[in-house]
Amino acid sequence: MSQQRAQSSGVASGGGPGFPDLPEATVARLPEYLRALHNLADAGHDTVSSEGLATAAGVNSAKLRKDLSHLGSYGTRGVGYDVTLLIEQIEQVLGLHETRAVALVGIGNLGHALARYAGFASRGFHIAALFDADRDRVGELVNGMAVRHMSDIAAVVADEGISIGVIATPADAAQVVADDLVAAGVTSILNFAPCVLAVPDGVDVRKVDLAIELQILSFHEHRKSTLTALPAKVVGQ
């Protein structure tokens, strides 16, 4: 897993009214179900069985049913799930009804690509501001939006109601940026820099490290080549 959660601050138990406290593993899969459901809806399906949705989302059906059961009982026995209703419910739980404003910090290679990535907007996120520490880049237009200097962060985060920050800076700048984001009021961070961030309780951090993903695959390559070098039984192919 290449993610990192802030030390979870203990999710005030019991769950508030109407707020089921889902297992983290379930939360991480809901977006995948949601995507699969949108595909099914586009393909004209009105209902789908746990088996069908599970296949579309790449999990097994028992897991899917257990995940969905945490949201409540939205299936019909003998039939399956109503696609539209389930989309509605999952979006509700994920808090996707209100569009969330995102600040993107670090407009280098990756930052440019992220700023232009259409997948964010199409899934309910609005990149509301771009920041960089380099004054030479300030003012540059990326995807129609001007890059601003880090020193504006506090004001812009407040003005735009930004709650999520994306860090795409080099590793040595990331902690300072995280501190600035938190000071400005951001409470969730997606970190692409290859380093560990320290943040206060109550701030959530997820990490995506491209090189780590490759290293994990490297391990499996290494394992496979070691195993096939032996007379061990190879499954499949």
Place this chain on the structure above:
Amino acid sequence: MSQQRAQSSGVASGGGPGFPDLPEATVARLPEYLRALHNLADAGHDTVSSEGLATAAGVNSAKLRKDLSHLGSYGTRGVGYDVTLLIEQIEQVLGLHETRAVALVGIGNLGHALARYAGFASRGFHIAALFDADRDRVGELVNGMAVRHMSDIAAVVADEGISIGVIATPADAAQVVADDLVAAGVTSILNFAPCVLAVPDGVDVRKVDLAIELQILSFHEHRKSTLTALPAKVVGQ
């Protein structure tokens, strides 16, 4: 978790000679330990305690010790771990001694950024070829390397000894690309397209979906705002 493993083909038990079969969770953390160790080495440290390394890697020390114990006994009681030796061991286990050749498919926004990302090369990966299905893009130079057409994949994968493919295409092209990569002999895939890939047993897939990461954070934002709207106890801040 935003990753997806191919249905694990059963990791021939017992582990071959000299090949410890590590828990997946441990494998996923080793690259993080490795990065922390390199930082420590650069900072001039010869040894490090489990406590120190755990802090640098953002985990707790018991977990770190258990993870490392799977590799064998490379620590010294009363002292800690030899930084250089441990780097050596982890790189060994991850199969990072041989530089691995990577094919990158889909030279759009994200593909450009990945092609230029220095973090791959610096951590033992060599982007050996770039591919795109769009003939208008074929021949374009990205980071000094010419983009080739998908139809060359089989030949190039064989020539360059490529074992890992990175898919940065739109979702609707990804499955075809995956099939082509697998047919060409690639046995590990890192998928940035927002879709589930079907691959044969023996092929490993990891998935990175940027929008899913944001949706997970959105859930936590939603939860936090729901909770703070109540008189519930908020930890920390």
Place this chain on the structure above:
DNA sequence: CAATGTGAAATGCTTCACAGCG
């Protein structure tokens, strides 16, 4: 009667707590 929702079993992972070693 097909397919959900769910107790209960099985597995895997994390954390504790300390014996044992350098």
Place this chain on the structure above:
DNA sequence: CGCTGTGAAGCATTTCACATTG
């Protein structure tokens, strides 16, 4: 004496298997 390595306990997640229901 400090720190590693590790059984054992504690949690979380997955899977099984079936009673239940529309």
